[in-house]
Amino acid sequence: MKKKQRFRTWSSLAIALVLMLMVSACSGGNSSNVTNVSEATNDSSSTNAAANNGSDNAEATADNTASNGGTVEITVWDQPNPDDTMKSIKEEVYADFEVQHPNIKVKHELMPQGTNDREVFVTAMAGGNGPDAYHSAHFPIIADWVGQGLALDLTPYWDSYADKDKFIPSSMEAGTIDGKVYGVPHDMYVTGLFWNKKMFEAAGLDRDTPPANWDQLVEFGKKLADPAKKQYGITLLGMEWADWWFEYYVWQAGGDLTHVNPDGTVQLAFTEEPSVTALQFYKDLKWKDKIVQNNVLQSYQDNMNDIFQGRAAMSNAASGGFGDYVAQGMDLNDVGFAPYPVGPSGKGPGQIGGAYWIINPKTTKEKQDAAWQYIMYLNSKEVAEKYLQFQQDNGIFPNLLSVRSDVDPSQFAQDISPELVAAVNKAASDTHLEYFLKERLTPYVVKAVQKALTDEKSNPKQLLQEAQDAAQKEVVDAYNASVKK
Amino acid sequence: MKAAIEGRKPQVQARVRPRIKISWTAIAFVSPAIVCFLLFKYYPLLQAVYMSFFDYKVINPPGKFVWLDNYKYLIHSTEFWNAFRNTFAFFFIYFILTFWVPIVQAVLLNEIKFASKTLRSLYLLPTAVPAVAGYLLWKWLYNPDYGLLNYLLHFIGLGPYGWLNDPSMAKWSIVLPGVFATGMGMLIYYSALQGIPSENIEAAKIDGAGPWRRMRSIVFPSLKFVIGIQFISFICGVFLTFDPMYIMTGGGPASSTKTLSMLVFNSSFKEFRFGVAGSISFVMFVIIAVITYLQIKLSNKD
Numbered sequence: 118m119k120k121k122q123r124f125r126t127w128s129s130l131a132i133a134l135v136l137m138l139m140v141s142a143c144s145g146g147n148s149s150n151v152t153n154v155s156e157a158t159n160d161s162s163s164t165n166a167a168a169n170n171g172s173d174n175a176e177a178t179a180d181n182t183a184s185n186g187g188t189v190e191i192t193v194w195d196q197p198n199p200d201d202t203m204k205s206i207k208e209e210v211y212a213d214f215e216v217q218h219p220n221i222k223v224k225h226e227l228m229p230q231g232t233n234d235r236e237v238f239v240t241a242m243a244g245g246n247g248p249d250a251y252h253s254a255h256f257p258i259i260a261d262w263v264g265q266g267l268a269l270d271l272t273p274y275w276d277s278y279a280d281k282d283k284f285i286p287s288s289m290e291a292g293t294i295d296g297k298v299y300g301v302p303h304d305m306y307v308t309g310l311f312w313n314k315k316m317f318e319a320a321g322l323d324r325d326t327p328p329a330n331w332d333q334l335v336e337f338g339k340k341l342a343d344p345a346k347k348q349y350g351i352t353l354l355g356m357e358w359a360d361w362w363f364e365y366y367v368w369q370a371g372g373d374l375t376h377v378n379p380d381g382t383v384q385l386a387f388t389e390e391p392s393v394t395a396l397q398f399y400k401d402l403k404w405k406d407k408i409v410q411n412n413v414l415q416s417y418q419d420n421m422n423d424i425f426q427g428r429a430a431m432s433n434a435a436s437g438g439f440g441d442y443v444a445q446g447m448d449l450n451d452v453g454f455a456p457y458p459v460g461p462s463g464k465g466p467g468q469i470g471g472a473y474w475i476i477n478p479k480t481t482k483e484k485q486d487a488a489w490q491y492i493m494y495l496n497s498k499e500v501a502e503k504y505l506q507f508q509q510d511n512g513i514f515p516n517l518l519s520v521r522s523d524v525d526p527s528q529f530a531q532d533i534s535p536e537l538v539a540a541v542n543k544a545a546s547d548t549h550l551e552y553f554l555k556e557r558l559t560p561y562v563v564k565a566v567q568k569a570l571t572d573e574k575s576n577p578k579q580l581l582q583e584a585q586d587a588a589q590k591e592v593v594d595a596y597n598a599s600v601k602k
Numbered sequence: 603m604k605a606a607i608e609g610r611k612p613q614v615q616a617r618v619r620p621r622i623k624i625s626w627t628a629i630a631f632v633s634p635a636i637v638c639f640l641l642f643k644y645y646p647l648l649q650a651v652y653m654s655f656f657d658y659k660v661i662n663p664p665g666k667f668v669w670l671d672n673y674k675y676l677i678h679s680t681e682f683w684n685a686f687r688n689t690f691a692f693f694f695i696y697f698i699l700t701f702w703v704p705i706v707q708a709v710l711l712n713e714i715k716f717a718s719k720t721l722r723s724l725y726l727l728p729t730a731v732p733a734v735a736g737y738l739l740w741k742w743l744y745n746p747d748y749g750l751l752n753y754l755l756h757f758i759g760l761g762p763y764g765w766l767n768d769p770s771m772a773k774w775s776i777v778l779p780g781v782f783a784t785g786m787g788m789l790i791y792y793s794a795l796q797g798i799p800s801e802n803i804e805a806a807k808i809d810g811a812g813p814w815r816r817m818r819s820i821v822f823p824s825l826k827f828v829i830g831i832q833f834i835s836f837i838c839g840v841f842l843t844f845d846p847m848y849i850m851t852g853g854g855p856a857s858s859t860k861t862l863s864m865l866v867f868n869s870s871f872k873e874f875r876f877g878v879a880g881s882i883s884f885v886m887f888v889i890i891a892v893i894t895y896l897q898i899k900l901s902n903k904d
Contacts, residue, residue, distance in 0.1 A: 357852035
């Protein structure tokens, strides 16, 4: 009997111990994470200090590793998909890199599956599984990522980078924060007006003349809209990214949605005249002029489908996207591209967008150096031209805008109409970055835009005033306070 | 007297030394579930509460300690209160449109003897369709230009309606597919109905009780426990629902379908305010816990 009781007591203790161990293993994982983070922070600080000697030092570190007989392995999410038309040339370039840098082994991985690339990257970084170098830090997001500690300060590398003056200034704007360089431009695009020349011709318009201003945009749109054929003048973007295209109209009206003060604080401009004028115009396109799609909240892809299937005569377009038009069966001779119609301000700037290479601040110094070597190689003139040559040889439409000033994509686009190349260059001559603090302010602007597009009786000025009041109190005040600290 | 006292003695001893019987088999079966709950439910919840007191940085956690600032932010946030109202509005719409449907279906199915198995399978089949695919399908049905609903309605002189584009209709449009996705709930109620002894029903019939009287006095009291359980699960499901809004409207138009769960997602992955997301999660937990507690209390009272 006693034996049985003792057995029960010990068994109970054993089970309790196992459970405690399991739970503590769980929290232990956390504390070990904390330890790793603090260690990594130290690593990162030492990295920053050590990296003061820049890329030369990076090469030296890599060489030292090689002389020590070691190989640095870095992980990059740039494995081409099986159906990637550039797969063979990418693999060739990757192989060349390893031949030239025998001490660096690059593990090319496909990006993990997820809802969108930003979410996947942040989740992976939070879990300590992020890549050592990453090439999709989009222009509007990089500032937030820097604030979150997701991108290494590359200034020490950049200062000693031989090609640093070869990047066009507009490509560096978003990636340079408080005078420090956090991103190396990977790719960029400029936006402008797309028009379907065939539809213009069918509507009795000159196929080669896009609308030059807002009045013409409406006039042309009315001629192009044909509800019986479910055909309309111009696409609007009214879904949860509605502020993206709306800001172009604000620029055309002569304003912006935010202003950055010299001290770094932000001033909202939702209620300034250009913003109100733009929203009124946006609303009129839907309710008064009736030249946009019925489903103003449809997705970006649905907008694209309307373009490909000849339902939308005009839309927003990006210089890097013409290949998609061709791939979807459109004749490139029917694709028109021009700077946006000018608004009341007489301006129609294109939006500069794109993505940066960033380096994982939590990885080791050796890996950061190796990642920098890799980025320099992939961003070199030789590799850029190799890709462009491959595209020309294989009939792939190139991005007509290069981040490097010494690489001219038009030289590799001889089969493409000079008119299109000239239009891209013209759009790129007057550009604008997306409004500052966009990631935080999007819900407020989108709400106002969607309300204007779905409620005929809404008052744009009042909508923007409500949006500004809420955004000021909930976002901007806190942001400005953090800047002043 | 002495004999009487001695006679009681063993009983007193039995009270002093109760025999505890440990069911090791039960513990062995329950332990994995408890561990999983601790790991995947309670630990994340506690972690969310912990995060809510910081300006949380995912890369250099936990960031600056801000005490109750994230909660104070919620009190003044129009986005939060809008999402709060929407979440409760969805709760009532889901309740009105969907909660009672599987009960009615089960009761009717219980009465039908002919092809009952086939009908049960037909009800259950749609649950095999992935939810995301279902929502995408409905999104297309609602399309104001090319959607089937507007196309069919125009034959009877109705529409076109904006459905998901109209802030006043969007919530109802999101909930509507739920009316047709009651298979699993229906099966649970149907199983409960099968547990009612047929003799009781027959006896009630003999006593002259009509269908409504039988329903009120026999069927519903028998289902009460299952309805209570289903209601708790319904509350949690509705308050945490995310997929239909995310897929069909993205929270729009004009934030009319943005719920607290969407706000958690947006705060964390779009705005990188993980501390705020943690505080919203905790508020959601408290709301669900309070409603569930009240519901259990009321059920026990009855």
